[in-house]
Amino acid sequence: MEAKVISTLQDLNLNVSIKGQITAESDLPTLQQMPIEKLVFNVEGIEYINSGGVRKWILWMEQAKSLFPQATFRFEGVPSVLIKQAATIQNFLPPGSSIDSFTVPYFCESCSTSCEKTFRKGQDFKLPVDRQAFIKILTSATCPTCKGPLEIDAIPEHYVLSIN
Amino acid sequence: MIPSLEIFELTTADDPSNLNTTAPIVVCDSLGSEYVLSLFSRSKIQHIIQKSNLNHQSEIQISATMLQSPDQFRQFPLSTILGVHNPTSDSEAQLAEVNHQLSHPDEKSLVLDQIEKWVAESNHQRSIANDVRLIADELISNSIFNAPYVDFENSFSGPTRDKNKISIDPAKKPRVFIGRDHDRLIVGCQDFYGTLNVNRVIERIRICYESNPGQVMNFGTGGAGIGSFMVFDSCSSLYIAVEVGVSTTICCALPLKMSAVRRKKIPKNLHISSEESKWKQK
Numbered sequence: 303m304e305a306k307v308i309s310t311l312q313d314l315n316l317n318v319s320i321k322g323q324i325t326a327e328s329d330l331p332t333l334q335q336m337p338i339e340k341l342v343f344n345v346e347g348i349e350y351i352n353s354g355g356v357r358k359w360i361l362w363m364e365q366a367k368s369l370f371p372q373a374t375f376r377f378e379g380v381p382s383v384l385i386k387q388a389a390t391i392q393n394f395l396p397p398g399s400s401i402d403s404f405t406v407p408y409f410c411e412s413c414s415t416s417c418e419k420t421f422r423k424g425q426d427f428k429l430p431v432d433r434q435a436f437i438k439i440l441t442s443a444t445c446p447t448c449k450g451p452l453e454i455d456a457i458p459e460h461y462v463l464s465i466n
Numbered sequence: 467m468i469p470s471l472e473i474f475e476l477t478t479a480d481d482p483s484n485l486n487t488t489a490p491i492v493v494c495d496s497l498g499s500e501y502v503l504s505l506f507s508r509s510k511i512q513h514i515i516q517k518s519n520l521n522h523q524s525e526i527q528i529s530a531t532m533l534q535s536p537d538q539f540r541q542f543p544l545s546t547i548l549g550v551h552n553p554t555s556d557s558e559a560q561l562a563e564v565n566h567q568l569s570h571p572d573e574k575s576l577v578l579d580q581i582e583k584w585v586a587e588s589n590h591q592r593s594i595a596n597d598v599r600l601i602a603d604e605l606i607s608n609s610i611f612n613a614p615y616v617d618f619e620n621s622f623s624g625p626t627r628d629k630n631k632i633s634i635d636p637a638k639k640p641r642v643f644i645g646r647d648h649d650r651l652i653v654g655c656q657d658f659y660g661t662l663n664v665n666r667v668i669e670r671i672r673i674c675y676e677s678n679p680g681q682v683m684n685f686g687t688g689g690a691g692i693g694s695f696m697v698f699d700s701c702s703s704l705y706i707a708v709e710v711g712v713s714t715t716i717c718c719a720l721p722l723k724m725s726a727v728r729r730k731k732i733p734k735n736l737h738i739s740s741e742e743s744k745w746k747q748k
Contacts, residue, residue, distance in 0.1 A: 325603075326627045326690075350596065352603045353693035354627055357683060383596060390699075391692075392680030409591040409725075416592050453725045455591045 303349065307331055314339040316373075321347030326354025330362045338373045341366065346379025346405060356387055360394060367396045375399035379420065380464070382407050382456040389460035400429075401465055408452035410445040416455070417446060433462050471530055474511075485509045491529045493517065496733050499698070503672035506738060507665070516733040519702060520649055520721055524549055525735050532707060532739040539707050539739060540656075543717050544645040547652050547705065564644035569636065571629035574606050577642060584644070590651075593726045597700040598653055601718050602642055604693035605655035609640035612689065613657040613714060620663035623688030646722065650702075654717035662714040664706055664740045671695045703735035710741050 305328035308319045316338050322328075351359065367375070375396050380388070385404060388394045395401075403422040409415070421427055427436060440461055443452040474489035476482060482494070482501040485508075492505060495517040505511040513529035515522050531546050532539045538553065539546045544561040545553030559565070564584055566577045581602050585595040611624040611632065626632065634640070638658040645652050674682050674695035684691035698704050701718035708714045721729055 327629070350599065352600060352607075353690040353696055354607070356692065357685060357690035360680070360683070361685065382593070390679060391683075392678040394680065407592050409593075411725075414589045455593045455726050457726060457730050 304328065305330065305348075309333075311336070315342060316340070316370075317342045317344065319344040319347070321349075323349055324351040324355035324359055326352075326358055328355060328358055330358060333366055333369055335369050338370045340374050340376065341370060342376045342378060342402075344378045345384055346381060348381055348384060351383055351387060356391060356394065359387075360391075363393075363396050377401045378403050380404040382460075385456065385460050385464050389457075389463035395464070404461065404465070406440055406443075406461070407455040408443050408445075409455040410448060410450060410452050412450045413445065413448040415445055415447040415452075417452070419443060427465065430466050431462060436462055436465075471533060473526065483508065485511070487511070490533055491515065491526065493522065493526070498675075499734050500672060500675040502734055502736050503668050503675065503698075506736060507669045507672050512738045512740075514736045516735055519732055519735050520719075525703065525737075528705070529737055532705070532737055536707060536709070536739045539705075540709060540713055540715050543654050543656070543705070543707070543715050544643060544652055547717060547719065548645060548647050561645040562643045563646065565641070566643075567639040567641050568606065568610065569634055569639055571610050571632055571634065574603070574610070574629070577606070578603055581642075581644065585651075590722065591726065593729075594651070594720060594722070597720060598644070598651065601653045601697050601700055601720075602644075602655070604697050605653070605716055605718075606640065606642055607689065607693060608662070608716075609642075609655050609657035609714075610634060613640070613659040613661050614638070616661050618661060618663060618710065620661070620666045623684060623691065625688060627687075627689065649723065650719045650721050652717055652719050653701075654705075654715065656713055656715045658713050660708055660710050660712040660714050662706070662708050662716075664708055664738050667694050667706075668736075668738070671698050698734070701734070702729065702732045703737070705737040707739040708741070 303322040305322040310317045380401050405418045405420050407418050437458040440458045441454050445452050472489040473491045474487040476492050476494035491513040492511045493515050502514045505514050515525045542553035542558045545557045550557045582595050582599045585598045615624045640657045642655045671694050679692040679695050702721050703719035705717040
């Protein structure tokens with residue numbers, strides 16, 4: 303699915319919702335300069351990103367940062383495909399930005415169930431996270447189908463690096 | 467049976483960044499990705515096999531085939547990797563559970579959707595489906611945007627990533643294929659240009675590990691320059707065979723039946739078969 307971006311302005315907050323696949327061909331809209339205090343990117347619907355998409359994303363973030371240098375950048379519902387890039391690629395998320403919530407994929411080896419769990423700042427974790435304790439939280443989950451232990455289907459260390 | 471080939475066994479006493487051997491195959495254990503790449507970049511070792519990867523004996527056999535019968539690997543990559551004795555076109559066709567020849571750049575996203583759907587229907591983890599899609603995506607992009615347009619030095623990336631500005635030569639349609647056995651899934655792509663400069667691509671991946679992909683990224687025209695890093699980082703074994711001016715075959719192995727964490731921890735194998743690497747060796 304091609305990337306779909308919907309922006310809504312509420313007071314001094316710009317909410318940007320992004321869904322689909324981020325590739326070199328994605329049409330990430332040019333943001334307009336306006337008085338903004340907070341940018342909230344809801345990225346829960348991003349399913350996939352490739353190398354061309356990473357470049358496109360970084361350039362888009364740089365543009366946003368230059369348009370709104372004083373605004374805070376917050377990310378909600380960050381999926382594992384973006385967490386991986388944020389942990390691996392410098393400046394994938396703009397410096398000073400924060401991840402308010404993220405999703406973790408799980409897989410049940412017993413019954414092949416795939417599911418996701420959302421973790422929210424303040425509710426499920428606090429900054430700075432303690433590496434060991436945080437990884438324990440991320441890796442402890444129960445299968446909703448067979449009640450067996452779920453295996454995390456991502457790299458816990460990537461979450462530690464991205465969140466902190 | 468392993469044909470007589472010199473194999474160097476790397477021990478913890480050896481410095482992998484400064485290895486002095488003429489053996490084409492090095493067997494080691496738990497060597498980090500950066501050192502694996504360095505063994506090829508600096509010491510021109512073409513085959514680096516890790517004991518704690520899936521089955522290092524079969525990997526030695528693959529190395530032997532790539533060294534002694536490179537044509538077999540180029541003709542029958544899936545059969546060679548999956549251990550078919552005396553492979554044929556039939557064995558290769560049977561193993562290729564997914565097999566597409568691209569006639570037009572527009573077909574890429576359709577093929578990727580089909581691949582992702584196929585992996586998802588095979589009851590593998592979501593992360594496998596994503597990695598397979600990513601690898602196929604980057605390999606196809608290389609075959610249609612780079613391979614026909616770059617020089618042998620790969621001194622510049624393909625001129626554009628605009629699919630409307632390029633075309634695929636009907637006589638040189640790239641092929642993407644997937645096969646598997648119980649333990650691993652193989653994703654591969656073959657183009658019929660043979661323009662990949664393996665020294666350059668491996669060195670580029672190595673630098674990504676040494677510094678950061680964000681510092682290596684190309685923000686100008688052409689590719690982003692980190693696709694090869696993303697491919698290598700997503701697989702447990704990388705196989706590259708280049709017949710200069712004729713074909714480039716790249717395959718990746720992904721272990722099955724294990725968690726994303728265990729997959730990530732598996733030390734990587736690297737196999738290179740390239741006339742160019744032999745030239746540089748001399």
